[in-house]
Amino acid sequence: MRIGELARRAGVSPRALRYYEQQGLIRARRTANGYREYSEADLKLVTEIRSLLTVGFTLEDAKPFVACLRAGHESGADCPESVEVYRRKLAEIDDEIRALLVRRAEVAGQLSTACPGCVLTKQEKT
Amino acid sequence: MRIGELARRAGVSPRALRYYEQQGLIRARRTANGYREYSEADLKLVTEIRSLLTVGFTLEDAKPFVACLRAGHESGADCPESVEVYRRKLAEIDDEIRALLVRRAEVAGQLSTACPGCVLTKQEKT
DNA sequence: GTAAACGTTGACGTCAGTGTCAGGGTCAAG
DNA sequence: CTTGACCCTGACACTGACGTCAACGTTTAC
Numbered sequence: 405m406r407i408g409e410l411a412r413r414a415g416v417s418p419r420a421l422r423y424y425e426q427q428g429l430i431r432a433r434r435t436a437n438g439y440r441e442y443s444e445a446d447l448k449l450v451t452e453i454r455s456l457l458t459v460g461f462t463l464e465d466a467k468p469f470v471a472c473l474r475a476g477h478e479s480g481a482d483c484p485e486s487v488e489v490y491r492r493k494l495a496e497i498d499d500e501i502r503a504l505l506v507r508r509a510e511v512a513g514q515l516s517t518a519c520p521g522c523v524l525t526k527q528e529k530t
Numbered sequence: 531m532r533i534g535e536l537a538r539r540a541g542v543s544p545r546a547l548r549y550y551e552q553q554g555l556i557r558a559r560r561t562a563n564g565y566r567e568y569s570e571a572d573l574k575l576v577t578e579i580r581s582l583l584t585v586g587f588t589l590e591d592a593k594p595f596v597a598c599l600r601a602g603h604e605s606g607a608d609c610p611e612s613v614e615v616y617r618r619k620l621a622e623i624d625d626e627i628r629a630l631l632v633r634r635a636e637v638a639g640q641l642s643t644a645c646p647g648c649v650l651t652k653q654e655k656t
Numbered sequence: 657g658t659a660a661a662c663g664t665t666g667a668c669g670t671c672a673g674t675g676t677c678a679g680g681g682t683c684a685a686g
Numbered sequence: 687c688t689t690g691a692c693c694c695t696g697a698c699a700c701t702g703a704c705g706t707c708a709a710c711g712t713t714t715a716c
Contacts, residue, residue: 532692532693533692533693534691534692534693544693548694548695563693563694564693564694564695565692565693565694566693566694
């Protein structure tokens with residue numbers, strides 16, 4: 405299939421697919437006229453990339469998963485490198501959550517100082 | 531005081547101060563030679579801006595606080611516009627936390643599927 | 657045959673808050 | 687008189703994942 409069809413089926417733009425290729429995540433055969441030609445396996449790669457991006461992974465993070473799929477594994481996570489990325493991202497997410505909770509507390513504290521009662525709006529009506 | 535001193539005392543770079551000015555957050559008198567001249571009140575403004583930035587506010591978010599201080603209030607939060615920003619940011623932070631918790635669960639789920647036992651490392655050793 | 661719909665590469669724009677140059681001017685100390 | 691520490695105004699670089707446009711070639715449908 406050509407880039408437009410792959411894009412539609414994967415739910416991304418052709419531009420995104422070219423970008424993934426530029427970043428070394430996917431490759432494409434070229435037909436005689438220079439058009440990119442993709443296989444069903446490529447659709448699987450792109451689907452994997454998309455699902456990783458939507459949970460906050462970067463393309464760099466996604467590389468081991470793609471490599472794992474290309475190595476013949478059924479899941480992109482079936483490789484130690486992918487598992488390592490999972491563990492690292494999980495730690496990063498935890499750090500972000502902690503940081504956000506701290507910020508939330510600070511902002512809520514400031515708000516309650518500036519406007520007592522403002523902070524307890526709907527859920528709490530002590 | 532001139533920009534270098536204000537920068538040191540506020541813990542920011544001169545570049546940042548010029549940027550804040552460009553964005554309409556602070557103003558400065560100019561001496562005969564064109565140098566920016568700041569007052570103690572400006573230090574207070576910049577300190578307020580910094581503390582807001584560190585909890586994740588944008589310069590745009592900080593504008594009402596600066597305006598409030600310039601209007602003569604002791605705290606930048608002593609104005610309804612500032613309180614409104616606090617409430618909005620609090621809601622934004624809550625949204626982010628919720629999104630991160632969802633992502634965390636997804637990643638943890640994937641990790642435990644790919645590598646059962648990996649997810650419970652230190653704290654849980656069921 | 658021609659217009660629509662597709663493909664190609666290349667390159668700039670986006671968001672925020674700076675860092676870091678270039679190419680100047682100013683000012684005090686020695 | 688010169689060095690060094692300031693100051694000034696541009697203006698480009700950065701991060702990430704693209705959007706968007708230009709300027710062009712190809713294929714498909716009528």
